[in-house]
Amino acid sequence: xxxxxxxxxxxxxxxxxxxxxxxxxxxxxxxxxxxxxxxxxxxxxxxxxxxxxxxxxxxxxxxxxxxxxxxxxxxxxxxxxxxxxxxxxxxxxxxxxxxxxxxxxxxxxxx
Amino acid sequence: xxxxxxxxxxxxxxxxxxxxxxxxxxxxxxxxxxxxxxxxxxxxxxxxxxxxxxxxxxxxxxxxxxxxxxxxxxxxxxxxxxxxxxxxxxxxxxxxxxxxxxxxxxxxxxxxxx
Numbered sequence: 001x002x003x004x005x006x007x008x009x010x011x012x013x014x015x016x017x018x019x020x021x022x023x024x025x026x027x028x029x030x031x032x033x034x035x036x037x038x039x040x041x042x043x044x045x046x047x048x049x050x051x052x053x054x055x056x057x058x059x060x061x062x063x064x065x066x067x068x069x070x071x072x073x074x075x076x077x078x079x080x081x082x083x084x085x086x087x088x089x090x091x092x093x094x095x096x097x098x099x100x101x102x103x104x105x106x107x108x109x110x111x
Numbered sequence: 112x113x114x115x116x117x118x119x120x121x122x123x124x125x126x127x128x129x130x131x132x133x134x135x136x137x138x139x140x141x142x143x144x145x146x147x148x149x150x151x152x153x154x155x156x157x158x159x160x161x162x163x164x165x166x167x168x169x170x171x172x173x174x175x176x177x178x179x180x181x182x183x184x185x186x187x188x189x190x191x192x193x194x195x196x197x198x199x200x201x202x203x204x205x206x207x208x209x210x211x212x213x214x215x216x217x218x219x220x221x222x223x224x225x
Contacts, residue, residue, distance in 0.1 A: 031210065034210070044214075045216075046215065049211075049212060091154075093210025093211070097210075098170075099156060099169075099210040102153055104153055
């Protein structure tokens with residue numbers, strides 16, 4: 001099993017605060033790292049797919065970085081808004097075609 | 112939104128009965144996936160398909176079978192449902208192979224097995 005771990009499990013931030021959370025994955029045989037945003041009562045929505053060490057992706061106020069050598073990715077949200085409240089999932093693919101999701105970080109932005 | 116329709120959206124059935132969930136896509140994507148989502152486990156891949164009649168097992172395939180006779184339809188079957196298969200099931204599609212590109216998810220099917 002490919003252990004993909006996310007931390008923290010949940011967090012609450014005030015509107016306007018910037019925040020970040022972590023996805024850890026095995027660095028050996030790494031192929032790709034995904035980030036998804038999942039709002040309650042909806043389906044997961046793709047944010048980023050990252051493959052290269054040092055890669056950075058940005059979508060509006062959300063950005064992500066990737067360190068494949070040490071096996072982690074950070075997701076950053078700048079100036080959090082209530083509509084950012086969701087669970088953020090990461091998933092890792094290795095060269096053995098194993099694809100596993102983490103259990104997610106639940107973000108609540110307090111107005 | 113990607114054209115993915117899951118049916119039924121909700122189902123309650125009894126232990127031992129067969130259950131089939133359907134995923135229908137209008138995007139003509141080659142790859143289709145079935146996941147289950149349970150508290151504390153996140154999304155776990157059950158089976159996936161990389162073309163008509165081409166399928167492979169995921170992390171939690173025991174007790175499930177799949178079929179894909181047309182590009183647009185991917186069926187998940189529980190031959191004899193058990194209470195441990197109570198879950199929310201998500202279908203996903205992608206134009207590229209497993210994990211290499213973003214996946215687009217359906218709205219989910221909530222399955223309760225009593």
